[in-house]
Amino acid sequence: MEMKSVTRSLRILEAVAHHQPVTVGELTKLFGLPKSTVQRTLVSLNEAGWLRANRQDTTRWEIGARVLAVRPAALQGSSLFAAAREPMIRLRDALNETIHLSVPDALQCMVVVDRVDCAHAVRTYYAIGDTSPLHATATGRAILAHLPPADVDELVAHRLERYSDATTVDPAELRAELKRVRTDGYAVNRNQYRPDVCAIAAPVLDEDGTPLASVAVSMPDSRYDADRLPEWGRLVADTASGISDRRLGA
Template sequence: MNSLLKSIEIIETIAQQQPIGVSELSKLLKMPKSSVQRVLMTFQEAGWLRQAGTESTRWEIGARVVGVRPSALKGGALQKAARQPMQDLCDLVDETVHLSIPDGTTAMVLIEETECKQVVRTAYTIGNVSPFHATANGLAVLAHMSDTQIDTILGRDLPKYGENTINDPALIREELMRIRERGYSVNLGQYRHAIYAIGAPVFDSNGIVVASVCFSMPGSRFNPENIDEWGSAVRRTANEISGGSLA
């Protein structure tokens, strides 16, 4: 039983800290590296974990998460309400559009994607897990969470994924205020290098944030002069989804 609990703890820690290496996991969990490595390889074979696309071996949650959350991740009212607005946004900006939901205060989970027709484009696997503090979808949701939830998320160790990552809680709180004022979030290569994104929150009929929609692009196509126009477009899309079949 202790072995099982430790394995679950490894999964939960990766979800919170991803991408993370074996040495970091070993220190955080006070476990031998050899034991951590065995668990990682087992979960990788089962599809629960995968190696992140980095130079060093680091780990992140795999797409198997989709299989254990069928009601939230497959064909629900949220996706049905989102598909046409997402397609309309994709046609407008000619970039890939993503819909994500919060997994409690752990991470954001991608549940729907509409790919653009660009030769070079961004694309992720359904079920992909990403952090709140470094993504457009995550920041859009985080800005509208309760104070307790925000304190929980920002009270953790917030990884830096690159030189553009903002992981100072005070600076993130300032950005959350700006997101609430303008209605959309911006990710300027803060999570994946040279990937930029604009996002907006989706609310249920009670005004509770339940998801976020964003579109992302390679940095080569990002034009800062278009941010307000893009932000208005993604905000309209989020409002349309909120007013769909979420009542």
């Protein structure tokens, strides 16, 4: 049922992405596999055009540009990506905090797809491709709030994992929060996932109300100001709906 060489080659591909440019030896240590096996896999990935030798050190491997041609359906041929770009920068300019764009992956987790950094010396850090849980983040709850109830039921059927003291693990409490998100238009997270990280997020919706992605402003707890929450929440929600409009208008 599972093709060993395929899954392994993809694991290796991911490892190359995280450690590029990387040598055969480093990868064998990482995986504990025979040299020949890793080497053969790298050559195959190279022949497929997904890997290439580093220009300076031809014994090191790195990811080729081919992967950019393969983009998730969630990005809708990257029109979402392009539409979000400028509104995100404007939001960053207005608030001077880091802005993230995330999409849900198979309703399992959120994946960061784009980022605009702020100018503060201390700032939150998520890399593009990082994942986070749906129930414990603002970005995830902004999506959850606009999903069919059946999907939410399925999520709470599994135990809601606790990441910190503040994490919402009670299904009823989560549902109440989601209801609040729908009326206010934005979701909030104070230290519920990563300690000392707060965020305010709003969903980008499809024409039929399906949540495609969410925009979030995230900041250290020290800069979180509850008094300004309504104002910031409105700004984030406006940005998100602006992206929806741009996407559909194009």
